[in-house]
Amino acid sequence: MNPLNYRHLHYFWVVAKEGGFARAAERLDMAVQTVSAQVKALELSLGHQLIKSSGRSLVLTEAGQAALARAEEIFRLGQTLHDDVRQAASGPAVRLAVGLSDGISKLAAHALLAPLLDTPSLRLVCHEGEVEQLLAELAMHQLDLVLAGQAAPHNPNLRLSSDRLLSAPVDWYGPAALVRKSAVDRFPDCLADLPVLLPTGHSALRLAIDRWFDQHGLRPRVAGEFEDSALMAVFAARGLGVFPVSRLGAEDLALMRGLRHLGECPDVREDIHAIRSRRGLHHPLVQRLMAGALA
Template sequence: MAEFNYHHLRYFWAVAHDGNLTRTADRLNLSQSAVSVQIKQLEAHLGHTLFERRGRQLVLTEAGRIALDHADTIFSAGRELVGTLQEKGRIRQAIRVGALATLSRNFQMEFLRPILNRPDVEIILRSGTNTALLQALETLNLDVVLSNRPPFQDAVSPFVSHRLTEQPVSLVGTPGRLKGKLDLIDLLTTQPIILPTADTGIRIGFDAWIERLGIRPLIAAEVDDMAMMRLLAREGVGLAVLPPIVVQDELNSGRLIEVDRLPGIGETFFAVTITRRFPNPVLADLLADRDI
């Protein structure tokens, strides 16, 4: 194999970060054709197309995204070498994780725990809506998406949903709000209740359960963010219907008390990926034998 040409890699790296061939050529005071030739030579050497054109935009292919990760590492190590000759630049693998904005932070931490202290791994964590995160996953800007709402699956869907765990759902509240009462049905009929919004799996299960019991609880708040439910429960606004993992610290400290598990109601967590020719190797460590 011919010796690798790092000049080709640098031109690719510049275009990938600029996102525009014309802008890069102007910045480097080169013709567009000269920069384009350099990238084509790199593609020929690697045996893979690194960009695809969508209208006027250049979008990285999967091979291009991997090449960019390595280029970032290479040129970062070069800068470190110039800065100090007594320290070696570490080769670090980036893992890009997207998480539904309303997802439990405690759950996210438990998912990431196997790699939190690894010096060879850089974690890039982003939050957003399910739609935005799945789009980022499909365009290879994310390696995995954490969600409690798996994407729709059909024969042409690119998504793969890995079921991580199902967390039970409980009724929790402050000691002052409970006042020693731990009868589940009595509390549901006499105390204000903090609930997830109607489009969530927990709420659908809860509504069906209380319908069977013939209960009409007083709803204090309907919230689409588990972090906000946690705060409202801590303030004693009402009793909250949520997975205990969301308020694990408060339960351990006694600031909140778990009254009882709600039968047949749970929240399922998923790690969503897409089938890739070059999967991120860190994913294997995150998805292996998971039961958070």
């Protein structure tokens, strides 16, 4: 198999993006015949026709579509090379890859990670997804840490450890138009009369809140459900409804103008667990996070 000529691939990529040899030649500042010859050389190298005529236009064959998809990936990666080299030349970056499970408050997660944000040359990577998916990435060392609403399941093959970082009481907030003194004085009964925003059903916090509603005989009108607590706060600030948030996450609500405190339900708590692999146990930023949160 002949080694791939990336110059030939680039010419083919430009032809496909521009929709023809003439426009590609103009963009490359080359003769049409030269561009055509380079693409033909790529087709000979790969052993398949990539472009064919269709009336007065050119279309990609199935092989050409596959080649274009791979070329898009290659040149997208190539565009990041300058940034990567510049960052490496300016000093080693401290990379921290964190998985955030769908069910946890992103406001609380931000508050937990905030003490690390002043780390020089920090490169913070946050992935969001289902717990099972994130734990698989953690086991394959694609993540250094997972923040989730529950402890790591017992699985001797994964060799994961977890600690509860946070167990914070939950407060309710809402826009000034809804959080009036009469509502505050009647909390939590007022929730039966106000539009309510809640975490989605797979969240551990949602389950605790639903039980709390049952205990108080409340049947609120749910105006919205959100996986992301920060997005929920934005919609609340726009007047959509009142919403619950852990007290730690509420520290970030100062960024949301117009939100007011409605009431407390201290018997409802949000738990966040830090799950690590053996490799993550030795990451300096993970150690710093754990030391600060468990102090």
